[in-house]
Amino acid sequence: MKILITYTSMTGRNEKIAKYLADYLEKNDADVALEQIIDTDAYELSEYDAVIVDTYTYNDGEVPEEAQDFYEDLADVDLERTKFTVLGSSSKGHIHFGRAVDYFTMRLNSSNGEQVADSVKIDQDPDEDDLKRVRTLGDYVMKSLK
Numbered sequence: 001m002k003i004l005i006t007y008t009s010m011t012g013r014n015e016k017i018a019k020y021l022a023d024y025l026e027k028n029d030a031d032v033a034l035e036q037i038i039d040t041d042a043y044e045l046s047e048y049d050a051v052i053v054d055t056y057t058y059n060d061g062e063v064p065e066e067a068q069d070f071y072e073d074l075a076d077v078d079l080e081r082t083k084f085t086v087l088g089s090s091s092k093g094h095i096h097f098g099r100a101v102d103y104f105t106m107r108l109n110s111s112n113g114e115q116v117a118d119s120v121k122i123d124q125d126p127d128e129d130d131l132k133r134v135r136t137l138g139d140y141v142m143k144s145l146k
């Protein structure tokens, strides 16, 4: 059972979160691939049993620029019930808090993915409670693969 975590991060928060989640999944014996969204081919997602997208939000609620090709391509793929969820650190100090998480969640659902954990939005740096939510998201993904 192979899980892909694909992330994008400008100032490092989402990179840290993605690595934290990868470590947690690996400690629970999952086979994890970790890569950046800019290197991820949307047409190859159905090769994974589960896909986790981790993104920040930019410029008035937008998907970050380097993630836009991937986001566009997702509209053309059939995820064939690939299990997925989405998470991301963004900031309540901006409008449309974490909207890129919502955009990816909607798109992966419309492309026939199967959402197996509620999406998680984190305000800036994760606190203990946020990290617990990240682990719970991971638990749901692993449970869905058993």
Ligand SMILES: Cc1cc2nc3c(=O)[nH]c(=O)nc-3n(C[C@H](O)[C@H](O)[C@H](O)COP(=O)(O)O)c2cc1C
Pocket: 008, 009, 010, 011, 012, 013, 014, 015, 056, 057, 058, 059, 060, 061, 062, 089, 090, 091, 092, 094, 095, 096, 097, 098, 099, 123, 124, 125
């Ligand atoms: C110019 C700029 C615009 C931003 N716009 C938004 C936004 O519209 N909505 C939001 O929730 N966060 C917004 N953010 C906050 C980032 O998403 C947040 O700082 C996030 O934690 C960055 O993650 P990273 O460290 O992985 O790059 C913006 C940040 C910057 C610098």
